[in-house]
Amino acid sequence: MTHPLFDKHRATLDGALNAIRTRGYWSAYPEMPSPKTYGETAQADGKAAFDACLGKEFALDQPGRRGTVASETSPYGVPLAVAYPKCDPDALVAAGLKAMPAWQRIGAEGRAGVCLEILERLNKRSFEIATAVMMTTGQGWMMAFQAGGPHAQDRGLEAVAYAYQAQAEVPAAAHWEKPQGKNPPLVMEKRFEVVGRGVALVVGCGTFPTWNTYPGLFAALATGNAVIVKPHHNAILPAAISVRIAREVLAEAGLDPNLVMLFATDQPAETQALAKHPDVASIDFTGGNAFGEWLYANCRGKQVYAELAGVNNIVIDGTDNYKGMLRNLAFTLSLYAGQMCTTTQAILVPAGGIDTPEGKVPFDQVAADLGAAIDKFLADPAVATAVLGAIQSPDTLARIGKASQWGEVVLASRQIAHPEFPEAEVRTPVLLKCDAADEAAWREERFGPIAFVVRVADTPAAIALSERVVKERGALTVGLYTTQQEVIDAMTEATWRGKVALSINLTGGVFVNQSAAFSDYHGTGGNPAANASYADAAFVANRFRVVQRRWHV
Amino acid sequence: MTHPLFDKHRATLDGALNAIRTRGYWSAYPEMPSPKTYGETAQADGKAAFDACLGKEFALDQPGRRGTVASETSPYGVPLAVAYPKCDPDALVAAGLKAMPAWQRIGAEGRAGVCLEILERLNKRSFEIATAVMMTTGQGWMMAFQAGGPHAQDRGLEAVAYAYQAQAEVPAAAHWEKPQGKNPPLVMEKRFEVVGRGVALVVGCGTFPTWNTYPGLFAALATGNAVIVKPHHNAILPAAISVRIAREVLAEAGLDPNLVMLFATDQPAETQALAKHPDVASIDFTGGNAFGEWLYANCRGKQVYAELAGVNNIVIDGTDNYKGMLRNLAFTLSLYAGQMCTTTQAILVPAGGIDTPEGKVPFDQVAADLGAAIDKFLADPAVATAVLGAIQSPDTLARIGKASQWGEVVLASRQIAHPEFPEAEVRTPVLLKCDAADEAAWREERFGPIAFVVRVADTPAAIALSERVVKERGALTVGLYTTQQEVIDAMTEATWRGKVALSINLTGGVFVNQSAAFSDYHGTGGNPAANASYADAAFVANRFRVVQRRWHV
Incomplete structure (x- = not known):
């Protein structure tokens, strides 16, 4: 029954x-x-x-x-x-x-x-x-x-x-x-x-x-x-x-x-x-x-x-849709003002720039264009407040306030008045740029709307750095933009070693910080960001025990 | 392919x-x-x-x-x-x-x-x-x-x-x-x-x-x-x-x-x-x-x-096959001279004795009869050496030597000469009896051929004590002898709480210390004796991680 x-x-x-x-x-x-x-x-x-x-x-x-x-x-x-x-x-x-x-x-x-x-x-x-x-x-x-x-x-x-x-x-x-x-x-x-x-x-x-x-x-x-x-x-x-x-x-x-x-x-x-x-x-x-x-x-x-905590990161080698990539990243960094465990903190960009259909875009230009994309996306206060929400904790507000010490400010955080909730603390993301060597700045988790465009030697160095950050600091998400299959392969193998979920060339309506139940495993449980995943067999198998009894018949 | x-x-x-x-x-x-x-x-x-x-x-x-x-x-x-x-x-x-x-x-x-x-x-x-x-x-x-x-x-x-x-x-x-x-x-x-x-x-x-x-x-x-x-x-x-x-x-x-x-x-x-x-x-x-x-x-x-380690134990309330029970226990305690993680160490017997078809058998008699059963089973040196094997470690030999300090000796350990290996240290089990209150004696794991018949107030006290020992000291196996369904039910529920495998009324060719692959879970992973079981989903599920990647099509 x-x-x-x-x-x-x-x-x-x-x-x-x-x-x-x-x-x-x-x-x-x-x-x-x-x-x-x-x-x-x-x-x-x-x-x-x-x-x-x-x-x-x-x-x-x-x-x-x-x-x-x-x-x-x-x-x-x-x-x-x-x-x-x-x-x-x-x-x-x-x-x-x-x-x-x-x-x-x-x-x-x-x-x-x-x-x-x-x-x-x-x-x-x-x-x-x-x-x-x-x-x-x-x-x-x-x-x-x-x-x-x-x-x-x-x-x-x-x-x-x-x-x-x-x-x-x-x-x-x-x-x-x-x-x-x-x-x-x-x-x-x-x-x-x-x-x-x-x-x-x-x-x-x-x-x-x-x-x-x-x-x-x-x-x-x-x-x-x-x-x-x-x-x-x-x-x-x-x-x-x-x-x-x-x-x-x-x-x-x-x-x-x-x-x-x-x-x-x-x-x-x-x-x-x-x-x-x-x-x-x-x-x-x-x-x-x-x-x-x-x-x-x-x-x-x-x-x-x-x-x-973790330091989620994205490697940009190149893209066949530069504007789509920038729009996608702008939304990712803005959503709930970055107060998600899956939001990207570090964007690793080769010092020599990235490949796009419009040609090579230099490092500084990538950072500036991303800042502009964020600014444009959040230009309408109605959109901005709906997407950003409010800052959840005074600690995060304080972090935003001192973010400029961690890098060169590409885009400063703005306060936006919320039409409906005048006391809401609404903040746009602050975008910084720095060198890979400035590890004390970008390799600590900076929870909230604080992201870094990090200058790395080249794409292989970016992939190696991503892997090292995942292994040492943990990450729930990493992303990659490239048009080269061998770069996808190298990054894929790096994420197998680091045990982190990889999103490749997101330029449309899916974002690296989104994790869909029943399809996306949230966390792998294999790097310091989490020791378990939503959800898999390991998430449930040890929550019960089997107790047997036996007798002759 | x-x-x-x-x-x-x-x-x-x-x-x-x-x-x-x-x-x-x-x-x-x-x-x-x-x-x-x-x-x-x-x-x-x-x-x-x-x-x-x-x-x-x-x-x-x-x-x-x-x-x-x-x-x-x-x-x-x-x-x-x-x-x-x-x-x-x-x-x-x-x-x-x-x-x-x-x-x-x-x-x-x-x-x-x-x-x-x-x-x-x-x-x-x-x-x-x-x-x-x-x-x-x-x-x-x-x-x-x-x-x-x-x-x-x-x-x-x-x-x-x-x-x-x-x-x-x-x-x-x-x-x-x-x-x-x-x-x-x-x-x-x-x-x-x-x-x-x-x-x-x-x-x-x-x-x-x-x-x-x-x-x-x-x-x-x-x-x-x-x-x-x-x-x-x-x-x-x-x-x-x-x-x-x-x-x-x-x-x-x-x-x-x-x-x-x-x-x-x-x-x-x-x-x-x-x-x-x-x-x-x-x-x-x-x-x-x-x-x-x-x-x-x-x-x-x-x-x-x-x-x-653990302190495996058996509760005896009664039996419809007293000789079969004694034979079964004698084999259990003798097999590999008790050097198994599943061998019984403590046999909990009511002070008032146990019910058998021949009537009530007093506590001391149960202990004496078990001692005699062991002695009889190991009387033939060929059987004895085959079943007992040799003592694996000097620590175990030393424990056997000082076992008499932990209780009243019901059956002393004997040394048996091995016909084929003259230097083999073959020892029969030592059987002790003591009161439940002598916890310092019988509640420590005494690895090797050392077992205790422990005097408890009555069957409910024995079940409660078994549960407490399992929870506090761990156990891979517990056993029960009874003819009463309500005693089986009470012990079953105690083993659910203590999370330990239960063998009921073993009087034939299966022994409490035997665990058959594919059928018996060895350990539950739910008490201090082991944090995992051979084998279940929990034993394997966390040994690998799933790393995903995704891209738009």
């Missing part, structure tokens, strides 16, 4: 399973915020639901409540003042452990069905969640909707599909019959139980509170674990809404809602203590190197899935 | 793939050392090949040779004096890295085919390898043949099957076409390359130099990595023969033999330095806690698959 929610969502799961085996284009959740898809009143309803959260305590019936925390400040200057229940971490862990046996018992199909129901509900609430994402992260509306809503849901579904597939490969039972020559065979019955590893902690980041949280949340949940979501202290609301929806679905399905819990805190020491809790068995983390390194060092024996 | 070795071994691989999905009985390599299977001269040939190794340098054409190491002493007192080339670890790592790109290029099928050819050659050389296993580890002949030969080969094949399956789930290419409403779709070509994580180090143990080495070796090799095998300094020969065979197959297949290399050393510091080499990406280790903990602490960022 299959679980009713598994039956209900079977077609979606099958679609996802087919997608992860073929990795062509596929999506379960429509990315266009169209009234036809989401309902005529969806946008207004979502906005109203968001507004209803403001200035009061966020209702979440969790164990161990001992006060509230209200730590969010909107990059758009909107007053938030949402107070989240602050719960005793020991109480949360104990509640999670208590909830796990029944979650184990319903099996992989039941868990997949419940996860798919949660995802469907999240999808229906995309406008509300998108508004929460926008207002807490500073993303522009369209990105907040797509990346914070359907794209994040797709990533969650992708994790569920991998988790289901991995568990489905484990037989529930076996009849074991070993011949013994002329004697009767040895015969045993065996049972194989899929058991969650333990309570999972999922630590979110301040810029993508759902997109970077759902993969770990759903991978851990679908494999039989209770999950505690610890959002970034400035982007709690999108996670809190998501957790509340998950708890509602769990309760409706007759399960313990404490399989998904929120741990809201603005004290890193409290998160560290929770991470070290002996019953916390896995930790998913997206964020800075300092906390990531702390996890690696202090959470021995736990599974840690971490996405940290 | 598939690789010829993939075609050649396709049926075997298909059998293995089916076996890991169903986990009933299956084996690729015959476990009986029958002349009909292995050839009339196989035993003599194997002995001759072993003898030919003795007293000289073991030929192995590896880079960086800078002397030799000859560190083995046979527990049977046979002079070995095999000198192995000692190679510069940096040279080995560099050679491994150099060999990997061509290994990557032949793809998952080619790698599986080559691995299967190596396994077939290993199988044909089972007598030679078994003799080397016997003489270096002290195992009895039959165990050396079965566990050191076909069973180890089966475990290797199991790892290859999981590795192949995991890689086969990654599509090589995708055509990605994303609709854009009324506009033309976005279209991209994508390629997904399976890339080995880096050079793999496989550190073997002194008791099972092939059975515990082949899984890591073949899992790493099949997923695209070069492998350096570092055998225990007292059991190098079985690994060295295996490595040489692998190198022969690789060379014949036109591949770089440096994909499989031997690092022979008797200096732990040299192994530690190699483990910390930045290009060593994964480490498989079987052995003691001290080195395992060192790996966990010092090899951050590397994949560590470790099997360490």
